[in-house]
Amino acid sequence: MSEQESLLPPEERDKVEHPKRHNLEPFRDSSRTRELRFWLNILFMIGAIAGLVVYFYASQPMAMWILAISCGFKFIELALRILKI
Numbered sequence: 001m002s003e004q005e006s007l008l009p010p011e012e013r014d015k016v017e018h019p020k021r022h023n024l025e026p027f028r029d030s031s032r033t034r035e036l037r038f039w040l041n042i043l044f045m046i047g048a049i050a051g052l053v054v055y056f057y058a059s060q061p062m063a064m065w066i067l068a069i070s071c072g073f074k075f076i077e078l079a080l081r082i083l084k085i
Contacts, residue, residue, distance in 0.1 A: 033080060040077035044070050 008016070047070025055063035079085075 037077050040073045044074040
């Protein structure tokens with residue numbers, strides 16, 4: 001409760017209008033974009049797990065390439081989410 005609202009009597013506190021929050025707007029996401037983002041996230045998770053397995057049990061440079069490629073999938077998904085395409 002803000003300082004000004006606490007100075008108001010209780011019956012007038014309900015009349016105070018609060019600013020609209022933009023982050024509460026519904027997310028505009030088409031079903032096609034949602035499905036694409038879903039598959040990009042799946043590819044990222046599979047790549048991340050595969051990269052960790054390769055890192056600990058095989059070649060570390062190869063694991064870095066696998067992790068970099070899987071991060072590319074995540075960056076694409078992030079761009080789709082942020083740009084609301």
